[in-house]
Amino acid sequence: MLLFRMALLLGWLALPAAGQAPTQPYPSPQTGDYELPNFRFASGETLPELRLHYTTLGQPRRDKSGRVTNAVLIMHGTTGAGGAFLNAQFAGHLFGPGQLLDATRYYLILPDAIGHGQSSKPSNGLRMQFPKYTYDDMVQADYQLLTQKLGVNHLRLVMGTSMGGMETWVWGYQHPDFMDALLPLASLPVEIAGRNRMLRKMAIDMIEMDPAWQNGQYATEPRVGLAGAASSLIMMTSSPKQMQRQAPTRTLAEAALAKTEANFYKSLDANDFIYQFDASRDYNPAPHLGAIRAPLFAINSADDQVNPPELGILEVEIKKVPRGRYILLPISDLTTGHGTHSNPAIWGPYLQELLRLTEPAPHPAAN
Template sequence: MRNVSGSTPPNMRKLLFLLLWLPLFSYAQTVIKYPPPVEADYSLKSYVFESGEKLPELKLHYTTVGQPRKDARGRVMNAVVIMHGTTGTGQQFLSEQFAGNLFGPGQVLDAAKYYIILPDAIGHGQSSKPSNGLRMRFPKYTYNDMVTANYRLLTEHLGVAHARLVMGTSMGGMETWVWGYRYPDFMDALMPLASLPVEIAGRNRMLRKMAIDLIQMDPAWQGGAYTSQPRTGLTGAISSLIFMTSSPFQMQKAAPTRELAEAALAKRTTQLLTSLDANDFIYQFDASRDYDPAPHLTKIKAPLFAINSADDQVNPPELAILEQEIKKVPKGRYILLPITDLTVGHGTHSNPLIWGQYLKELLTLSEKK
């Protein structure tokens, strides 16, 4: 099913070039075909992290689309939680590509039917993070902390005691695995995209460690006390990020000459240098250090569809990890998307035109009779 032959028309090549290098965390200003998004904050007082470190106040920023619908007992029945990837925010799901193909009338996650919750993870977006002032004195949070905080956001603040669906992309996909075994009765269905339910090791951890080291080796980093971004170190770290999220197939098609390739690289690097903070980046890349759902997968009760793409450089299929681990999930299914003209490597997780039919199938399968 892999389509690697034939030439790409110039207009399609230009489109692919633009899609490949658009910031993953931005969203286009388009005509909204679903209820207007609502942003808000919730603060957890005297928050204690798994490390034992504390914050007097942990701010969680989130966006909602749609309205909660309650049953006769006052319980919210239509909540959908979608979690973003490393360096991203919940706002990224408001893109035309994602929301425009999921949240509209008659679509799979029609916001007239579902109450969609898009949190900014700890350390990301407008939630509490090192760059707010504490810098490297900010608590060393983990994915478990992210999930625990979001659970409290839902149950204590939004009145959601049970979710129709929990899903996420990349880091959000890894959080989805954690949700599944830590709160196995909380959701009807789970869909982790572009993730593996095992310890971050091998090349994945090496790339993360190299990115962190490159920032910290830059004298301008000053132990995190810089007044301007350590540009040399951050540029080096961005190289790891670009490689991890790249698609060799699409990059070759979109930039088939040296000039195009170097121009694309310069543009993407500039975009990321403008949007990233070095200390936040260190924390974001290191938050996966103790992630390892593998020993707990048998605890997952809800139907789970794990979706990866064959051109994902973060989770390459030749590792054959999911084929083995999914066997531990009582109601689990592994779906590997073949490489096509539409897949863009790791970022395929944000295109429901490719995997939306599986989400529809999962929702039907998990529907309560």
């Protein structure tokens, strides 16, 4: 996930030191691809084949009726990929033996969203002729992946970070009986507007105004446009407290900025980026929140520049969710702005509470 990579670059997250091999206490991940034939997007456009790449850990378990009892869907943020969760900071705190999402007990599913990772995206060849996908399309494609390819007919938990958090809200009202619990992280259940939309639009405009973009037909990445887009990203993912701590001088600040920008140039494709940042344009769960039946814990951090608490949005909207709860993490030496969504060491106790609250009545397992 881009936001997680930014936190690593700027030193906000603590991973094993250089030369220290990270441990993998959980089962080896398995990857696969699923081709969805003639996938129809909300725009009315279609693709003859939409490829979804995915990563899984563990094995599904079913009760006597054939219902899957242990599947967990985890969705990534904008520009990210499912496999990015497999790091010491996230998986190392959740997926190991005895941990909250122990992969020997749970069947963990980490898809690459449409337009991201190794799933179908504009840079595969269609460029700006790729269908203009939305979050609704992402959720529908994941639903087909689960039910048609993986044989999952029920989810123990749906959760996601940032964009994945927004998809979690959509899952809640589009498939209200499909899950036991919902955990959207670093998100709001309302239309993307205000500064959030302005920053996204500015980033897109900076790329499209670069003559090197050539209406998406560039041979080399439009570096000036990407540099402008990076300024929006840095603002959105910034943690003033952590940035000041890690770069307390002009020299350190400029060095950190240069490192972050260099990473953008290596990892971003301009057309993919435009699609990724514009995919939220029709997102708006607010009118549908009353249809969410599963218990939902919405977790944000007070230093999140994408979803600042002073907007007062969740305090109002969470009242529409029949079994919803809003949790605001206070600013601390551990929070890292928007990127706090990838640090379960901070919000793990609330996940534990949600799992306990929604523990299904025991049924004899068939396998």
